[in-house]
Amino acid sequence: MGSSGASVGAAVLSPPMISNLNGGYILSGVLAVLLAVHWYTSQNQIVSLREEVARRLQTADINNSEIKGIAKNVQEASKEIQAKVSVLEAKQTEAQGQQIALEQLYQDLSKSRDEWALAEIEQVLATASQQMQLAGNVQGALIALQNSDARLAKSEKAQFIAVRRAIAKDVEMLKALPQLDMTGLVLRLDSVIAQVDNIPLWSDEKPPVVATPPKAPLRVLPRVTKDKNAKSEVAADGRENTFAAQLQDRWQSFSTEMWGELKQLVRIRNVESPDALLLSPTQAYFAKENLKLRLLNARLALLSRNEGAFRSDMIAAQDLISKYFDVRTKQAQTAQALLKQIQSNNLSIEMPALTESLNSVRNFKVKP
Structure with a gap:
C-alpha cells in the first residue's frame, strides 16, 4: 500500500511518468498474479501428481504383490500340472505298451485260433474221406464239407476264400455221384433178419x-309079426x-x-434136400441162426461196400432158404423177393477222395 501511495504522489507530480509507472505496475501485478496462479496451479498439479503417483505406486505395489502371489500360484499350479502331465504321459506310455501287447496277443490268438480251426477241419475232412473210401459214406462226407464251409464262413476272412472254393468243388463232385439208398437197403435186410424166426421150415410141416x-x-x-306061420318065409x-x-x-x-x-x-412132396425134412428141433434152430449170420455178414459187406462178399452172402442166404425153408409159404416168398431186390443194387461205385479240400487246407497251413 505504501508503494501505491508513492506512485500516486509521483503521478501527480508527473503525469507521463505516472502513466508509465502505472502501466508497468499493472503489468507487473498481472504477471505476478499470473505467476502466483501458475505457481499455485503448478503446486496443486504437482501435489495431485505426487498423490496420483503415490497412489499408483501403492496400487502397483499391491498389484505387484497380487501378481507375485498369482505368479506363485500359477507356478505352483504349473508344477502340479507338469507333474500330472508327467504321470499322464507315463500312463499313456504304459497304455500304449499294453495296447501293443494286447494287439500282438490278439493277433497271436487269432492266428492260433485259425490254425486250430484249420487243424480241426483237416482232421474232419480226412476222417470223412477215409469213411467214404472204406464204407462209401457219401452223405457223411457231404455233411463234413458243408460244416467246414459254414465254419470258415463265420470267420469272414478273405484268406479262406481259396479253401472254401476247394470245398465247394468237392461238394459238387460228391453231389454228382450216383445215389445209393444205403439206409433203405440196410433196413430191408434188417426186416428179413427179423422175420427169419417166423419163416416155416420143411421139417415144421405137420400133416393136416x-x-x-x-x-x-x-x-x-324089421319087426317080426306075431303071425309066425303066415309070414315065416317073408x-x-x-x-x-x-x-x-x-x-x-x-x-x-x-x-x-x-x-x-x-x-x-x-405124402409126396418135391424137396431139394431130403435132410431138410428130418431136422431135429436143435438143427432147425441152428438152420435159422445160420441164415441170420449170413444176412448179418451181407449187411456188414453192404455197409463196407464189399460187393464180392455181399453177393456171396446173399446167394448163400437164398440157398439156405430154398434148402431148409418151406418156399410155398408167404413168409418165405416175401423174404426171397426182398433179398433178390436188395441183391439187384449195384455197389461198385468208385468213391473219390477229398483231395482238393485237403490239399487246400494243408497248403494254407504251410503259409507263414
Missing part, C-alpha cells in the same frame, strides 16, 4: 387133420337082406377109415 366121415347108420331089422328073406346091408355098410366104413389113415401116412 382129415375129418373122419360120419359112419353110416346101421340098418334096422321074415327069413328080410333078415338075410338086412344082414347083407349091414355087412356092406361096415365094410365101407372100415375101408374109408383105412384110406384116410393111409393118406395121412404117405
Whole structure:
C-alpha cells in the first residue's frame, strides 16, 4: 500500500511518468498474479501428481504383490500340472505298451485260433474221406464239407476264400455221384433178419387133420309079426337082406377109415434136400441162426461196400432158404423177393477222395 501511495504522489507530480509507472505496475501485478496462479496451479498439479503417483505406486505395489502371489500360484499350479502331465504321459506310455501287447496277443490268438480251426477241419475232412473210401459214406462226407464251409464262413476272412472254393468243388463232385439208398437197403435186410424166426421150415410141416366121415347108420331089422306061420318065409328073406346091408355098410366104413389113415401116412412132396425134412428141433434152430449170420455178414459187406462178399452172402442166404425153408409159404416168398431186390443194387461205385479240400487246407497251413 505504501508503494501505491508513492506512485500516486509521483503521478501527480508527473503525469507521463505516472502513466508509465502505472502501466508497468499493472503489468507487473498481472504477471505476478499470473505467476502466483501458475505457481499455485503448478503446486496443486504437482501435489495431485505426487498423490496420483503415490497412489499408483501403492496400487502397483499391491498389484505387484497380487501378481507375485498369482505368479506363485500359477507356478505352483504349473508344477502340479507338469507333474500330472508327467504321470499322464507315463500312463499313456504304459497304455500304449499294453495296447501293443494286447494287439500282438490278439493277433497271436487269432492266428492260433485259425490254425486250430484249420487243424480241426483237416482232421474232419480226412476222417470223412477215409469213411467214404472204406464204407462209401457219401452223405457223411457231404455233411463234413458243408460244416467246414459254414465254419470258415463265420470267420469272414478273405484268406479262406481259396479253401472254401476247394470245398465247394468237392461238394459238387460228391453231389454228382450216383445215389445209393444205403439206409433203405440196410433196413430191408434188417426186416428179413427179423422175420427169419417166423419163416416155416420143411421139417415144421405137420400133416393136416382129415375129418373122419360120419359112419353110416346101421340098418334096422324089421319087426317080426306075431303071425309066425303066415309070414315065416317073408321074415327069413328080410333078415338075410338086412344082414347083407349091414355087412356092406361096415365094410365101407372100415375101408374109408383105412384110406384116410393111409393118406395121412404117405405124402409126396418135391424137396431139394431130403435132410431138410428130418431136422431135429436143435438143427432147425441152428438152420435159422445160420441164415441170420449170413444176412448179418451181407449187411456188414453192404455197409463196407464189399460187393464180392455181399453177393456171396446173399446167394448163400437164398440157398439156405430154398434148402431148409418151406418156399410155398408167404413168409418165405416175401423174404426171397426182398433179398433178390436188395441183391439187384449195384455197389461198385468208385468213391473219390477229398483231395482238393485237403490239399487246400494243408497248403494254407504251410503259409507263414
